[in-house]
Amino acid sequence: MASLRPSAPEVPLETWRDLLAAAQAFRAARPWDWMDDSDLFVLVDEEGRPFFPSVLGAAGQVFGLALYRGEEGLRFLFDAMDTLEEHLPETAFRQDALLLDWGAKKALAPEDLAVLAALGHAPRPRERQAWPCFRSHAPGWFPWFLDAAEARALARGTRALLACAELARRDEDFFAPNDEDGRVLPTVDIAATLAGSLDANQVEWRHWRLPPPAPPPPPSIRADWAAVRTRPLNPRGALEFDIFHLRSPVADSGRPYFPRLALLVDGASGYVYGMEMAPPERAWGDLVVSTWSKAWQTATSRPATIAIRREEWLPALLPLAEHLGIKVELRAELPFIEEARESLGQFQGR
Known part of the structure; x- marks a missing residue:
């Protein structure tokens, strides 16, 4: 802090x-x-x-x-x-x-x-x-x-x-x-x-029955992503994407907060293509676009799939992925995301 x-x-x-x-x-x-x-x-x-x-x-x-x-x-x-x-x-x-x-x-x-x-x-x-x-x-x-x-x-x-x-x-x-x-x-x-x-x-x-969690609004598609669709498709390419909170609070200027960490990693090697940390008030869609954009700066091909585990995210991410010619898959487990999360928790003394 x-x-x-x-x-x-x-x-x-x-x-x-x-x-x-x-x-x-x-x-x-x-x-x-x-x-x-x-x-x-x-x-x-x-x-x-x-x-x-x-x-x-x-x-x-x-x-x-x-x-x-x-x-x-x-x-x-x-x-x-x-x-x-x-x-x-x-x-x-x-x-x-x-x-x-x-x-x-x-x-x-x-x-x-x-x-x-x-x-x-x-x-x-x-x-x-x-x-x-x-x-x-x-x-x-x-x-x-x-x-x-x-x-x-x-x-x-x-x-x-x-x-x-x-x-x-x-x-x-x-x-x-x-x-x-x-x-x-x-x-x-x-x-x-x-x-x-x-x-x-x-x-x-x-x-007092609650409705299902409302899906976040779809992120805006960046104009420079049009070039990503022209890259060759790797049929075996699979990425994992998630956003989760870190357990150590930070204080930039006002009330301390638990930062959210967005990760886009390779599903075969665990290589981190995109990573972004954000405070609570930052829009979810902006965090998604920023993280994915970092990945497209280094990736030379398009993955066939991006795996997520939050069902409520599907309606917002599908248009984004379709624009890139990539499929979004819902999975119960994201092994490399979980490994990264556990490593960060150990680093933070949890």
Whole structure:
């Protein structure tokens, strides 16, 4: 990571005070004694945005909560719980959530300690799990300090979660599934939880089935690729292509992120024809075109196929490959891509 540490967002002290009070109420209630992280329900704010809370602590290791945000948050939850998830290593980088973790003081950053000192937070000596850590997780980004809007959302979400947890303790049917795939979830308006004691009549069962991941938009075809099609076709030529996250964060100027690495390699030798690293905000299509263009600068012939393993990429890559007279194949495994990924992981100490 770069030596210059980016500044944490500015959050009013009173906003922090409200969040700390909500976090302390959560810790005192100990909802992990009767709930675990698989007890899913939904909180909906005044603007109709869904949050999917998860209570952490039943395993006796991490004590806190995760407030997953919107469609991406729910998709992460469903994928993380699905043992058949094909791209589990990438799933972790899609996390979109606000997190509260009660842990040790030594785990906190100086910015955290400064806020808690200003709030007068002083646990008893040797008190365990007595220091709260608040973090924002966003797809592709390193976990970071909350901004003011996130701090307010986490405070309200924590109080709403507690109201639902108390109802779940009184009503054993709160989490009773009524469909085969478990996508019908108890849904509660956050405003209702803050107005007083919550009762079963304020819980609505809604279907939260997610559509398949939307394919990315097709990349733009570069004009200079017309010459690539005139090169001889190697009928045995096969390339492997993938984009994945590196596990070591970097910080160019602002919030640290996990860079994406695009690789186009020879399927027989593992030779790297194209490689490109990019931050989260860089468009997927631009990353594809840049990586493939590097390959065409050195390759003297066209491969017969380019193999990928992400089915949702097919609609976007087919026009690109057809323009070059190359076929795109869907494969369950990309051996040389995986070898490169493992080597990078070992180099990064993972």
